[in-house]
Amino acid sequence: MGQRIPEDPAVHKDRSTDKLTVHRGLATWGEKLVPLDRFREAARQAGRQLSASERSRELESFTERRADPTPVEGPFSKIVVFGGVYSNHFALEALLEASHREGAEAIYCLGDLGGFGPKPDKVRPLLDEGRVLAIQGNYEQSLASGQEDCNCGYTDPRDNHFAEISYGYTDRNTSADFKRWMGTLPERRRVRLGARELLLVHGSPRRVNEFLFASTTPAAFLEVLLEQEGADGLLCTHTGLHWHRKLPSGRDAVNVGAIGRPANDGSTSVWYTVLEDYGPELSVAHRPLAYDHAGLAHEMRAEELPEEFVETITTGWWTTCLEILPAKERARSRF
Amino acid sequence: MAEPTHSNAPPAPSASVPVVELGSLDTLWFQVSGTVCNLACSHCFVSSSPTNHTHEALSLAEIEPFLIEGAALGVREYYFTGGEPFLNPDLEAILARTLAFGPATVLTNGLLLPPDRCRRLAAIAEASSYSLDFRVSMDGYSAETNDPIRGDGTFDRILGGITNLSAAGLNPVITVTEVHDDNGTVQGKQRFFRLLERLGIDKPRLKILPVFRIGAEAERTGAYESWQRLRESDSPGSWEHLQCSSCRMVTDQGVWVCPILVNEPEGKMGETLADTLTGFAMTHSACWTCHVHGVSCRT
């Protein structure tokens, strides 16, 4: 096996200690150099070599269905689902009106109620008023358990700086009662829409803070996750960017987007998702939501939140935490 | 046809060594140019060099079955390393094929990235709905700090590669090891961000990696002490922070537990991915670095 890459003629030194030529005919084994054939023979002998039937058993058990005691809600025929409120109570108010116009039978929020925006406590009464059914995001987990940061772990010192400001502000301005309530939210929900059973999570079915971006989430990976979960569709958020993929099996994977800040697309609108049962087809529609973004910008300035955050609200372009974006999403980004 | 069953599993690990289970197979690595590199960096943990044929390059035909098997196991992302991946003449075809399955990342030293190749890579990236990412390695923000590690004249050539990628619309992640103590500090990071700005890169991306004291690096700074090994009592209850709980590495010699232990026959787990879905006993000292520093070779 393997293709031999021919030696570069420029590598002609033959002092046996020279780093460039020291491996001629030799292999590294731990800290020693050994004849190439000795290493290869040891490698050939190492590890397992299962029979074809053992291999297919291994593959099957690795991807087999896992039990999930989460109760199933519904059935519904039309729901509105959104995520990432980030304390944007202006957008949440607009969302409730829009859901009413859509004729949604239930409204689901996939978490991250706070962060970024002003006056986090204004979100709670709106959630009650709209009978919004919520799950925990990483923000709720951190706030409810009294952690010191949102655990984003950025590399860029600038991103860390802004993440700290945003978490610190939200932590100080969220009432103890609201934080306690956040702690009571479930980590996942299951919802029946027509004949389909949908799994609702914040990041991914495996981790609350796993990013599922369109350009880094393969169809085959989603198929395996949904097979293991025994679900016909997956609804998630956490990235702030919405997308929908119809999988080869007929299942659906949907990132419902965020209503707290724009989708890094140069528009001030934010996004939510309407899901409707059409018998054999599930209709998934991402809808832009216009709201009083000038009012939000005003309140953010009054609360002395960073001007960089306000700029995102008024221009539609992200200015911070860009390092989470994969290559494709970053290329479409302005900063 | 009857299949021979042949198991050469290593002897059962002693009870004092923790075993890491494979929770999911998220990251599939390919040692795509084997251990052959056009450089011989003094901190390379697989000791790659122009004459190191411990592992040979993988062809597209050899990689294809692993892409198919990986998809059935739900792989999330594909990583290509070596050696220097661009020494493999099949690499562009391999990337184009891989991007039909999912996102791909190439770890390169940046020396073999002339403008025409970068334009072809940009076209390959454009044709897929999945991301194609490049990670270019550097060890210092200047020739004086970088070249003693990577080789004379490499600093300017790396900057050339980064500039060509970025001119083609590909925005690489600059990967820096903590070979100089201050590379990972706030000031250290800011120096790299400023360097990228000077190159005209307006969306800088940076990753800092700790150094493994194995391979060439063992000679540079000394190997591990005997106490620097994992014991059962180190167990934090879950090994999810270790990349071997969610990755495997394919080389021309078979499938290995992780990208770090390819020069240890004990790191080899089987011939197909299905052979390697079992747990791995972390007997090696490098496992200690992973555990203590929470290392992942992923971006």
Ligand code: SF4
């Ligand atoms: S070296 Fe690190 S990734 Fe590899 S087996 Fe050890 S702990 Fe796991």
